[in-house]
Amino acid sequence: MGRVHFSVDGHIATIVLDNPESHNAVDAPMRAEIEASYKRVEVDDAIRVAIIRGAGNGSFCSGGSIDGYLEIKAFGPDGCGPPKIPRPHGSRKPYIAAMLGYALGGGFALALACDLRVAGRSAEMGPTGLKLGAVQGAQTISRLTRLIGQSRALGVLLLSKRLKAEEAERIGLVHEMVDDEAVFDTALAWARTIAEFSPWTVEMTRRLIYEAHHLSFDEAIAWEDRIALEGYRRPEALEGFTAFKERRRPKF
Template sequence: MATIHFSRILFNRSPHIVKSAKYFPSSIKFYSVQASNYEFIKVEKSGEKKNVGIITLNRPKALNALCNKLMNEINDAVSKFDNDENVGAIILTGNERAFAAGADIKEMMNNTFASNIRENFLEHWNGIAKAKKPTIAAVNGYALGGGCEIAMMCDIIYAGDKAKFGQPEIAIGTIPGAGGTQRLTRAIGKSKAMELVLTGNQITADEAEKIGLISKVVPADQLLNEAIKLGEKISSHSQLIVSIAKESVNKAYETTLQEGLSYERRMFQATFSTKDQKEGMSAFVEKRAPKFTKE
């Protein structure tokens, strides 16, 4: 559940807060995007072809606590990148101290069951998971509670070597509510997910990679650069075929094996109706680089 802002807990219990002066190497070239006066996020493009969208959570004093306005801004930015034909992948990141340490408790602590039902609380936090284009979470620092959940909404997670993950909602009398009990279980299995949810313990980036929660651990100061390289690689392929591949992988979480295999086979067959399949295979046979048209 994207519902916990643990800045006090973290500072009281964790004296070794990550400190680094350079998490955005000078070698990375950013390109400004016209944004809608965002308050809690920054939006940029990167890559040689400006084809990687970057959304940076920007509430540093609150360790990027996830308030409703911040989540609305993320959804808006994701939607804009999703509809930008020049963008092939989207990166969600934070700062050196926190990807997001959880949700803003002060904003939600007086909610009632009735108000949660009436307002369908947390429903709109799912915008990242609905993106058609591949999404990459680049996690430095703390990804706790809702921070861990929005990272799991992304398709791929890269982490800096000092990152910490966890679902500590149990410590304040509630449970995860934005996918923490569901996506976590699917990603790492019942036993480990149960341990993390019931204890509220944090795990390191190395352990997160070991149990399959994340794809890669890199030095913290290289994290964003590595995520951009990944985004550029994905963006070099046909966006149409990438979206079909993403949807097919996601089916594995939502169906039986036989249903998934049937869906995959049909989607594979469907790619042969696209110009990009013809171009890709022709380029391979002719030993040249393909020129995809997204059709």
């Protein structure tokens, strides 16, 4: 049975998937612990950003535990289907995926659910659904299409491609590829940068990016203008501009 470890350092939460015997595949107890971790990130106002990673120097996550799927009777005419986990998009706070080794199937979906992805050179990622006789699910298709476009998503999904980190970076699926030993330090550096910003401005920036795509261009601009105006009326903006003028770091 795997475990999920949750820790907080300052404004940064770290969620560690720990099931090394199966490349950090997620079993039923781990699913519950991941959901609990999401809730802790959401309700704790001291937390401003979260990192998801695999334990040790092993894989990020090789997907869902097949034994776990059998236990919950996911298959068959009356099957309940795959369990739902990946969902940081609805969070008020950003998530960073720190990827080593495998990020496959549900693990690939979990990485896609994060806002930022840093991958080590050894990382391999991709869907597994078609190879297993299933539609990928876990929000993979919708997220992947929005991230890399319809044509590239079709290539990855219909060919069930396993992408190396270099190709994933080239097509914009991974924000940065680094040496394996630098993955967690890079994720932490990104998290520290985000944690210094105003939580409200980070939340609104994410909302504008994720939710404006279904609007017309004029509607999206109008919404962005309203949010920008609201931001200038908040104390964070006054503090930020005052700090810049006084040549000091702002306190958000």
